Amino acid sequence: MQTPAGQAAGPSGTDAAPGDATPVAETTIPARDIGVAVLYTAAVLTATVFPLGSTGLLGHGHAWPPAVSTALLLIAAAATVLRRRAPAVTLAVTGALSTIEIFGAGQLAAYFLVFEALWAPIVHGSRRTARMSTGAGAVLAIALLGAVLSWRPDASHLVLALLLIVVVVLTPLMWGWEVRHHREARRAAEDLVAAQAQLARERTLLAEERAGRAVDEGRRRIAQDLHDVVAGHLSAVSLHASLAGSLPDEAARSDSLTAARSSAAAALRDLRSVIAVLTSTEDADAEPATTLSWEDLAARLRAGEPADAARAVTGTRIRIDPRVDDPSVVDPAVRAALLRIGSEAVTNALRHGQAPRTLIVELAAPTRQVVLTCMNAVDPEQRAGSGLGRAAIADRARAVGGTATSGLVSGPGPAAPLGGIGTDSRGRGRAGRLWRVEVRVPCAPERAGTAHPLPSAPAELDPQATPRPLPQEQR
Known part of the structure; x- marks a missing residue:
């Protein structure tokens, strides 16, 4: 018979509580669960053909004929097919019928079915179903202890009751919760890894976006320098060159041409500085060096003025x-x-x-x-x-x-x-x-x-x- 530890599927259940992270119920019955139900059915039939002479916990002998026990346990075994798709049904049907058989007739297969009825809801069910299975196990442990002590209240039967509680109740409960916690921890670790990967992708996209913005900002700064500095020099060149041909005063014409040459040389120097910044790979945030000065701005503003007397006008x-x-x-x-x-x-x-x-x-x-x-x-x-x-x-x-x-x-x-x-x-x-x-x-x-x-x-x-x-x- 396949043991519960061999099941690898994750928890599922149709009665998931709000906020429960348990996956939704299976839409089809897995072949593995069908095989488990067949094995439990074979165990029940084998125990019927080869009885081991067990008795119920409520009294001597059997409370009903063996055929009734077989029918109860066959139904209980068939309900294990829903252990993954509807674990609450397995808990209710398999657990109830197997408990009745333990107290009334005591066929050995009933103990295995009770084990499965307590273990499966914890591993495969929602958190609410797992708590229900734990509560049912506590009630069953109290009932087993009371039944054995009421039958024969001596030390040997007390040891028997405790042995039944440990094997039939505590073992499936602790084992089931251990498997569940392990799966939840693994799922949390996988979610954390996925979140970290997503965060890394978002950081990469953000870094690329910032790099793009930095490039755009650098281009904007260079464009401003070209507009504010180089274009200013060229405007001064154009203005001085235009005025040089129209000024009647020889000295004013000479001053205007000198200012045009000076502005042209400054424009070339500033343009070279801008090109150097654009082609440099060492400092992306470097600012172009410019030849601006207050004297240069004053010379531009006085462009074309013929003489001091006219300047006063x-x-x-x-x-x-x-x-x-x-x-x-x-x-x-x-x-x-x-x-x-x-x-x-x-x-x-x-x-x-x-x-x-x-x-x-x-x-x-x-x-x-x-x-x-x-x-x-x-x-x-x-x-x-x-x-x-x-x-x-x-x-x-x-x-x-x-x-x-x-x-x-x-x-x-x-x-x-x-x-x-x-x-x-x-x-x-x-x-x-x-x-x-x-x-x-x-x-x-x-x-x-x-x-x-x-x-x-x-x-x-x-x-x-x-x-x-x-x-x-x-x-």
């Missing part, structure tokens, strides 16, 4: 606070961002604006901020540009924790936020004659207390320029 004014270049006052990363923002603002002022033009960079001591202001006159009928320059300025300001505003102004009050305020649906200014870009970025907080002694007044990059107060709407 055009009203171009440049003022840079020397403390902005002090690394103990302004973090170098903030200064680099300001230079790129200033390059974009100056390029837009030259490309789309008119004189007078103003560039002011100063340190606001109370708020520990650097304020960059770039203004130029505009034609009220001029259409607004694409907005790429304004977006680049806003992005660079936000990258260092600052803010940027821009718009057309005609009187006192702040500029409009970046994003289109200050123009109507046709792209024309609603009011005003000046375009103002104002950027406020913080200094390095940890270095705020280490500033160098400041000069009494900010330095003018153009010492020959006549300082003039800004109009009321520019203050």
